[in-house]
């Protein structure tokens with residue numbers, strides 16, 4: 184049975200996008216970022232589709248353990264690191280790398296009484312004020328890690344961009360400079376670039392690059408489409424029409440009657456709503472493809488349904504295919520109409536939406 188609403192994930196597109204990363208960064212190792220269920224695409228199947236990649240990064244220890252238990256053998260790095268000894272035990276037991284970003288983590292490493300060494304990425308906070316040691320505290324953290332017998336040497340070094348999608352950002356230039364000033368004499372491997380860094384900030388391409396969004400075929404830039412960047416969208420979200428009705432001029436559509444029809448038309452009801460992860464913030468006018476043709480969403484998004492204006496001439500009927508984003512309709516565009524970013528739409532697809540994979 185084909186479910187009414189499903190997300191098709193094209194694994195061949197993942198491989199294509201990974202090859203694009205290699206073109207941008209031919210001399211770097213690639214750490215594919217697959218946190219948050221691989222940005223909603225299915226953690227384990229994406230980990231497997233990325234065969235041959237040098238490393239994988241996730242946010243949390245439990246995500247990393249799941250991947251390792253599925254017999255993925257490359258380096259796996261936990262971007263949020265650990266907060267307690269138990270998590271450090273898991274990291275060591277499953278041979279997982281981790282980010283060290285705060286003094287409490289170094290305390291845990293120094294007082295560790297079991298066998299084993301951890302692979303660590305020491306993180307510099309180069310201006311985002313989220314995770315990482317600020318410049319004043321970085322050297323001391325580094326010295327402590329160098330002396331710690333439970334830390335594999337040499338220590339790897341990283342930072343993260345706050346604004347790399349802004350192509351003329353002075354902030355990004357400063358972040359690169361600050362990181363390089365700090366680490367240039369240190370022996371460990373270095374990593375700065377996320378997707379935007381890889382595609383727009385050549386100076387940020389170092390020993391390791393950390394692509395996320397671009398692997399899923401989506402552009403991080405507001406003024407450069409995935410197509411221009413030769414990326415192929417991996418996820419297409421599909422549903423179908425479940426009702427088509429004629430309404431007269433002046434009729435209201437949907438909760439609170441926010442949309443009033445100007446002339447007689449056909450309203451299509453599509454079996455998808457915010458209960459599936461379609462954003463409730465999608466405004467009237469958000470494009471939707473019905474049988475491959477663009478029509479506007481009208482009225483409010485409900486939990487299980489949306490309404491679209493099929494037009495007076497339409498001969499669309501219940502059962503016809505609807506594309507919410509993906510093939511033929513970039514998720515970036517839908518995100519703009521919904522006042523959000525493509526990341527949230529991809530991650531936000533809910534459990535009830537079946538993922539069907541193709542192209543393996």
Ligand SMILES: *Cc1c(COP(=O)(O)O)cnc(C)c1O
Nearest residue numbers: 216262343377378393394395396
């Ligand atoms: C999520 C994340 C990335 C990947 O970012 P994209 O913009 O999706 O490429 C890279 N590095 C870190 C530390 C991250 O948290």
